[in-house]
Amino acid sequence: MWRDAALMAGKDLRIEARSRVATNQIAPFGVLVLVLFAFALDPDRGVLQRAAPGLFWVAVLFASLLAVQRSFAVESADSARDGLRLSGLDPAGIFLGKAGAVALQLLALELLLGVFVVLLYDADVHRAVIVMATAAAATVGLAAAGVVYGMLAAGLRVRETLLPLLLLPVVAPVLLAATRATEAALDITPVSDAWPWVRLLSVFAVIYTTFGVLAFETLLEEA
Amino acid sequence: MAPAVRFRAAVALLGRFPALAGVDLDVDPGEVVLVQGANGAGKTSLLRACAGLLPVAQGEAHVLGHDLRTGRGRRDVRRHIGLLGHAGFLYDDLTVEDNVRFAVKAAGLPDPHAATGRALERLGLHTRLRTVAVGRLSTGQRRRTALAVVLAKAPELWLLDEPHAGLDAESRDTVDAIVKDAAAAGAAVVLASHEIDRATALAHRTLVMAGGHVHEQDRVHVA
Structure with a gap:
């Protein structure tokens, strides 16, 4: 399973490196969302600073939708999904590989957007450990849930419009928990508030990763 | 010697439409079977059912000793x-080269x-073409790449749907040679083609399909 996951992740990351969709479209989209929020709230810098964690994670969430859609768009062209089914790869390995590739792209995106949040929103990170733990748990959860629902929508003609409708309500707890934990990291709320939210993010990540490993074969066959 | 493919009264559904409506088929190792029929006769569905991509809902379906009725x-x-x-699944x-190696x-x-x-060299793709992105290839070059993927896997069962389509004369000859070599090495080959003369020369046996049934079976003598 792990060998197949590494092979799959390597393939997806190589495709992204060659096509540069992540760097030329998804990352600029995330930055654009942050800039538009800054335009909208600029008259009151206090509001922008206090809202920075939520705006950051909303931008990540929107960008993650694009990353997941892209991850499955490459499998739709030329019926590559049938090729995957014929490949003999372990479906759990396919899931872990796709989720891993999406997660790595999201982590790079979060790093970039984090820099823009500090520059544009005057955000001040006081607890880097909390930020890293939050980012790690939230990213795994977003990637795992995204790949599960991406596969669910992959066989449908309306997949591009259906995926946000399916995924956004499901990842609402990630948005809430990641925002609250990041608020604590930025000293907007007490530090002690952070860890219960990080634990919630971790539970979400474990649930969706486990579900994906167990259910991906069925999803792949039925898509 | 156990047949590579053994279908008995196999029924496969596309939605509620019976794409295969009770097919009986035996293909032995080393045998090349040509499947003919008008558009919509069920040739592609038969190949997809043999590959396990189209589930067999009723009847018996064994390929290389595996029961296709089970996941x-x-x-x-x-x-x-x-x-x-x-499609080429590319x-x-x-x-x-990346596609074939994956x-x-x-x-x-x-x-x-x-x-x-070896596969790239056999299909004439070992030149600078091997480093070209598949999206930039001509139809014939894509087809050769897709065939290189099949050849490189050295499968025990070859399922070829219109393998000569889009190819120049030299490449068609190469396809014929590859099919003969695969059969000589003991692989079973099921071939669907509208290129009657060329495909008949390759095949040991011809099936004619109509309406999801195997309409008639003829033995063909290979020169």
Whole structure:
């Protein structure tokens, strides 16, 4: 399973490196969302600073939708999904590989957007450990849930419009928990508030990763 | 010797439409079987059912000793099957070599580098073409790449849907030679083609399909 996951992740990351969709479209989209929020709230810098964690994670969430859609768009062209089914790869390995590739792209995106949040929103990170733990748990959860629902929508003609409708309500707890934990990291709320939210993010990540490993074969066959 | 393919009264549904309406079929190792029929006769559905991509709802369906009525059977057999469909199952952003190597590694074959090199050379793709992204290839070059994927996997069952389509005369001859070599090496080949003369010369036996049934079976003598 792990060998197949590494092979799959390597393939997806190589495709992204060659096509540069992540760097030329998804990352600029995330930055654009942050800039538009800054335009909208600029008259009151206090509001922008206090809202920075939520705006950051909303931008990540929107960008993650694009990353997941892209991850499955490459499998739709030329019926590559049938090729995957014929490949003999372990479906759990396919899931872990796709989720891993999406997660790595999201982590790079979060790093970039984090820099823009500090520059544009005057955000001040006081607890880097909390930020890293939050980012790690939230990213795994977003990637795992995204790949599960991406596969669910992959066989449908309306997949591009259906995926946000399916995924956004499901990842609402990630948005809430990641925002609250990041608020604590930025000293907007007490530090002690952070860890219960990080634990919630971790539970979400474990649930969706486990579900994906167990259910991906069925999803792949039925898509 | 057990047949590579054994279908008895096999029924496969596309939605509620019976794409295969009770097919009986035996294909022995080393045998080349040509499937003919008008558009919509069920040729592609038969190949997809043999590959485990179209579930058999009723009847008996065994391929390489695996029961295709079970999910486990379909999954286990696919590693040993090479399907050249209407689509090539290729990734446009990967190079010719990357596509072939990914398939070989996914199949778990030893020495994927050598297997990839041999297949590319056989299909005339070992020149600068091997480093070109598949999305930039002509139709014929894509078709040769898709065939290189099948060849590199060295499957025990070859399922070829219109393998000569879009190819020049030299490449068509190469396809014929590859099919003969595969059969000589003991692989079973099921071939659907509208190129009657060329395909008949390759085949040991011809099936004619109509309305999801095998309408007639003729033995053909290979010169």
